[in-house]
Amino acid sequence: MKMEVSRREFLQGSGSAAASLVIGFHVPLKPARAQFGGPPEPFVVDRDMVNAYLTFNSDETVSIVSAAAELGQGSLTSLPMLIAEELELALEQVRIEQAPLNESAFKNRLFGYQTTVGTSAVRWAFDPLRQLGANTRELLRNAAAVTWDIPLEETVADRGRVTHPASGRSLSYFELGETAAGMEIPTDVPLKPQSEWRILGTPFPRWDTEAKSTATANYGIDMQVEGMVVATIAATPVPGGTLRSVDPEPALSVNGVEEVVTLDDAVVVTATNYWSAKKGLDALDPQWDLGPVAARNSENIREEMLHLLDQPGNEAVNEGDIESAMQEAAQVVTATYEAPYWAHATLEPLNATADYRGDSIEFWLGTQSPGRIQSMCALTFPEVPQENIIVNNQYLGGGFGRRGDPMAPEQAALVSRQVGKPVKLIWSREEDMTHGAYRPKSVIRMEGSLDGEGRVTGFRGRIAVQSTLASLIDNPDVPFDPFATEGLIDDDYRFPALNFEYHSPRPGIPVGFYRGVGFIHNTFYRESFMDELAHAAGRDPIEFRLELAGHRERNVLLLNTLAERSNWGHPAPGNVQGVAFAYSDESTVGEVFEASVSDDGRVRLHKITCVCDVGVYMNPMMIEHQMESAITWGLTSAMYGEILIDNGATRQRNFNEYELVRISHIPEIDTVILPPTDTPGSGGECGAPPAPPALANAICAATGSRLRSMPFRIHGISFA
Amino acid sequence: MITLTVNGQTHQIDAEPDTPLLWVLRDFLGHNGAKYGCGIAYCGACTVHVDGNAVRSCIVPASAAEGSDIRTIEDLDNHPVQQAWIEHQVPQCGYCQSGMIMAAKGLLDRNPEPSDADIDAAITNVCRCGTYTRIRTAIHTAAATMREARS
Ligand code: FES
Ligand code: FES
Numbered sequence: 001m002k003m004e005v006s007r008r009e010f011l012q013g014s015g016s017a018a019a020s021l022v023i024g025f026h027v028p029l030k031p032a033r034a035q036f037g038g039p040p041e042p043f044v045v046d047r048d049m050v051n052a053y054l055t056f057n058s059d060e061t062v063s064i065v066s067a068a069a070e071l072g073q074g075s076l077t078s079l080p081m082l083i084a085e086e087l088e089l090a091l092e093q094v095r096i097e098q099a100p101l102n103e104s105a106f107k108n109r110l111f112g113y114q115t116t117v118g119t120s121a122v123r124w125a126f127d128p129l130r131q132l133g134a135n136t137r138e139l140l141r142n143a144a145a146v147t148w149d150i151p152l153e154e155t156v157a158d159r160g161r162v163t164h165p166a167s168g169r170s171l172s173y174f175e176l177g178e179t180a181a182g183m184e185i186p187t188d189v190p191l192k193p194q195s196e197w198r199i200l201g202t203p204f205p206r207w208d209t210e211a212k213s214t215a216t217a218n219y220g221i222d223m224q225v226e227g228m229v230v231a232t233i234a235a236t237p238v239p240g241g242t243l244r245s246v247d248p249e250p251a252l253s254v255n256g257v258e259e260v261v262t263l264d265d266a267v268v269v270t271a272t273n274y275w276s277a278k279k280g281l282d283a284l285d286p287q288w289d290l291g292p293v294a295a296r297n298s299e300n301i302r303e304e305m306l307h308l309l310d311q312p313g314n315e316a317v318n319e320g321d322i323e324s325a326m327q328e329a330a331q332v333v334t335a336t337y338e339a340p341y342w343a344h345a346t347l348e349p350l351n352a353t354a355d356y357r358g359d360s361i362e363f364w365l366g367t368q369s370p371g372r373i374q375s376m377c378a379l380t381f382p383e384v385p386q387e388n389i390i391v392n393n394q395y396l397g398g399g400f401g402r403r404g405d406p407m408a409p410e411q412a413a414l415v416s417r418q419v420g421k422p423v424k425l426i427w428s429r430e431e432d433m434t435h436g437a438y439r440p441k442s443v444i445r446m447e448g449s450l451d452g453e454g455r456v457t458g459f460r461g462r463i464a465v466q467s468t469l470a471s472l473i474d475n476p477d478v479p480f481d482p483f484a485t486e487g488l489i490d491d492d493y494r495f496p497a498l499n500f501e502y503h504s505p506r507p508g509i510p511v512g513f514y515r516g517v518g519f520i521h522n523t524f525y526r527e528s529f530m531d532e533l534a535h536a537a538g539r540d541p542i543e544f545r546l547e548l549a550g551h552r553e554r555n556v557l558l559l560n561t562l563a564e565r566s567n568w569g570h571p572a573p574g575n576v577q578g579v580a581f582a583y584s585d586e587s588t589v590g591e592v593f594e595a596s597v598s599d600d601g602r603v604r605l606h607k608i609t610c611v612c613d614v615g616v617y618m619n620p621m622m623i624e625h626q627m628e629s630a631i632t633w634g635l636t637s638a639m640y641g642e643i644l645i646d647n648g649a650t651r652q653r654n655f656n657e658y659e660l661v662r663i664s665h666i667p668e669i670d671t672v673i674l675p676p677t678d679t680p681g682s683g684g685e686c687g688a689p690p691a692p693p694a695l696a697n698a699i700c701a702a703t704g705s706r707l708r709s710m711p712f713r714i715h716g717i718s719f720a
Numbered sequence: 721m722i723t724l725t726v727n728g729q730t731h732q733i734d735a736e737p738d739t740p741l742l743w744v745l746r747d748f749l750g751h752n753g754a755k756y757g758c759g760i761a762y763c764g765a766c767t768v769h770v771d772g773n774a775v776r777s778c779i780v781p782a783s784a785a786e787g788s789d790i791r792t793i794e795d796l797d798n799h800p801v802q803q804a805w806i807e808h809q810v811p812q813c814g815y816c817q818s819g820m821i822m823a824a825k826g827l828l829d830r831n832p833e834p835s836d837a838d839i840d841a842a843i844t845n846v847c848r849c850g851t852y853t854r855i856r857t858a859i860h861t862a863a864a865t866m867r868e869a870r871s
Contacts, residue, residue, distance in 0.1 A: 205806075205809055206809060206811075208811070208814070209805070209806050209809050209810070209811055210806055211814075212811035212814030212817055213802045213805040213806050213810070213811060213814075213817060213821065214793070214796070214802060215752070215753030215793040215794060215818045217814055218752075219752075219755075219815060221755070221756065222746075222752040224750065230747060255736050256735075256736065272747075273735070273739070273743055273747035273748065274743050274746070274747055274756075275735075275736070275738075275739045275740060275743040275747070276736065276739075279736075345848060346813075346815075346848060347755075347757045347763065347765060347813070347815045347816050347846070347847070347848045347849075348755065348757070348813075348815045349756070349757075395813070395814065396813060397755070397813050397814070397815030398813045398815060398848050398849060399813070400848075426756070428759065429756075429757065429758045429759055429760075621809065625809065625812065625851070625854070628850055628851070628852075628853050628854070629812055629849050629850040629851065630850070631850065632847075632849075632850025632852060633848075633850055636848075654758055654759075654760050654762065655757075655758050655760070655762040655763055655846070656760060656762055660763075660846040660848060661846075661850070662843075662844060662845075662846055662852075663839065663840055663843050663844075663845075663847075663852040663855060663856065664840035664841070664844075666850070666852040666853060668853065669853055
């Protein structure tokens with residue numbers, strides 16, 4: 001780790017926010033997904049990157065810049081905990097500041113932009129931030145030792161001060177700053193063992209809670225900028241379409257409407273307020289040139305995918321002798337599964353405020369990827385130097401992978417350029433739902449072979465799924481897609497023979513990261529199918545999984561804990577249970593759903609038991625929250641989530657056609673976190689993938705019918 | 721011109737009479753606590769109180785609220801519901817929570833000791849982040865605090 005202390009950074013001002021000491025540090029990042037199946041060249045991250053800075057303040061607080069957007073997962077709270085632990089600060093002395101946009105310092109090299117991918121921010125930061133805290137603490141102790149001319153060993157760092165207990169002398173970190181700035185920063189300072197942690201590993205409140213409970217948190221949609229107009233937009237209903245013509249008159253006669261602005265592929269109405277803009281937009285009748293995607297619909301996309309399942313695809317894994325396993329099997333089970341497009345449906349619809357000023361553009365919005373906005377706008381607005389594109393990040397009303405998209409800010413800036421004013425562009429819910437970057441639809445065929453004792457001898461499958469990676473890096477020709485088979489071929493289960501292939505069809509429907517990415521549908525496939533195999537083998541589903549996952553002690557511990565805690569095999573009278581287990585995103589989670597199902601398919605959930613192995617964790621309370629959140633996410637996806645395509649356009653327009661799970665559907669969720677290891681996992685997504693199959697397996701236990709496609713609603717299943 | 725009384729203050733607003741209360745609050749009065757989520761009364765992010773009832777302000781024309789006592793989350797000052805929200809660390813992204821808090825307050829104003837079933841029936845707001853189990857617990861805590869304060 002390289003650190004630099006700049007004397008220049010000293011400000012001797014007396015204000016409480018006066019910067020005292022600024023230390024740049026480099027954070028090595030790992031790829032977002034450990035399981036890259038293909039050629040790694042452009043995607044492996046192997047160099048250090050600067051992504052955060054420290055500032056000591058005269059009021060004995062320390063400001064830490066976080067490059068991770070606060071998506072709701074609590075990273076704003078967790079990241080400073082890492083530093084505070086080693087720096088011997090009390091947590092209330094830590095201030096977090098959102099990273100300023102600085103492409104070289106903050107970009108995540110996986111995608112080449114400053115971005116919060118998945119929920120990896122905390123995992124990536126785990127060692128570097130602690131090391132930063134430790135090295136800086138030692139620097140400050142050294143500074144005190146020099147000041148007092150005493151041996152280092154006689155100094156103690158605690159609560160933002162270094163003291164000399166023998167003499168009772170004490171200086172704050174701020175006061176030590178100038179001396180420290182002239183000194184070498186110690187390196188290789190050993191990190192505290194977990195047993196000595198005082199903050200990490202304990203439940204600790206988030207500090208955005210109060211702002212979010214008192215309506216003082218500012219979201220992108222709340223922005224007010226001097227002189228701005230409010231705008232709303234109708235973009236081409238079919239991806240790739242363009243605007244042919246629009247008569248602006250009907251909108252201009254609406255009170256409050258200012259202008260009708262046309263873009264290549266959209267029409268925008270600006271007004272003094274949102275309602276006038278919306279009324280104006282609704283009064284228009286834009287004519288579109290829809291382009292080739294208008295020939296696509298859910299049926300022909302599905303048929304193309306099913307057809308692909310009959311053809312060899314890209315090989316993701318081929319271990320053992322799968323042909324012999326199938327030929328010599330006592331039993332072979334085959335099944336075809338599928339899942340639809342899903343919308344993120346963040347509760348805050350996409351929006352962006354932009355002020356285009358000719359030689360600069362300033363943005364205000366909640367975004368997971370300020371850097372992507374900057375690089376995209378540098379292309380769209382070649383007249384504006386890239387360094388003059390400023391992104392002010394706000395609270396995000398839900399990210400889930402959706403808020404890395406630069407489209408809304410780009411549109412807002414285009415409109416601002418035309419009207420010569422700052423523009424707050426708000427997508428209506430209808431615009432948001434019909435113009436998503438959906439979790440891709442997929443179809444899969446799986447085969448499993450069992451020997452005479454009911455043991456699995458081989459597992460193979462072929463999946464057709466649009467490439468999320470290709471859409472993310474804006475390159476349809478990317479030759480591989482690690483997300484296609486994640487959750488199907490990971491090492492949490494071991495099979496004597498394992499073979500998977502994938503196809504990446506290109507129907508032209510926009511797709512993107514969705515919480516759980518590939519894992520969320522692939523785990524539904526695998527874990528439902530494992531239940532089918534367990535049934536065919538006449539074995540208990542947890543015992544069956546223990547055999548597949550038993551090569552890791554932690555898996556055995558997890559499954560045994562799950563069985564015990566859920567009272568597996570002994571549901572309350574009238575209830576059934578379903579189980580699922582999965583690795584995803586460096587963590588492993590098992591869930592048991594206890595439910596009752598009426599004859600007409602009405603499901604009542606009674607209890608959800610969730611046992612998770614997230615390695616070492618910073619805040620157990622946050623892990624619990626994240627499990628509850630992710631399970632709810634998985635349940636909405638499984639029960640209701642379905643985006644359908646008619647003539648290239650999205651059918652579902654609002655929540656009445658795209659339902660979300662409500663409080664009455666969610667029972668007690670009992671979360672157990674396995675004792676920590678020493679490598680961090682990730683809490684934000686891994687709870688979601690097991691939820692759909694655990695529910696499906698419970699429903700099958702009650703009704704005998706296997707749900708091989710989502711959403712379950714289409715099979716006549718509803719919540720009681 | 722519409723005349724509205726919001727959090728005890730009367731305002732003359734130059735908005736079209738059909739403008740939903742939500743957008744008057746947000747775009748004309750700068751009260752950003754009530755959020756836009758759907759505009760069709762589905763999600764509850766826009767919940768405010770009109771004459772003591774929790775309503776979804778996105779479908780209430782402002783003209784229909786003239787003469788009513790409109791209260792938004794900005795009117796709450798360390799209310800027991802908010803205290804409970806902080807104690808149980810309810811918010812994740814937080815976007816739904818103003819509406820949730822106003823819906824919870826609406827429930828507790830009517831029913832000081834709600835059962836889980838009462839909560840399930842009354843709280844139909846949606847939270848995309850899935851903070852539901854915390855919300856349930858926090859409502860029970862707030863109910864207890866409010867009962868204590870009364871007795
Ligand atoms: S915005 Fe009013 S209910 Fe959704
Ligand atoms: S906390 Fe995010 S929608 Fe409820």
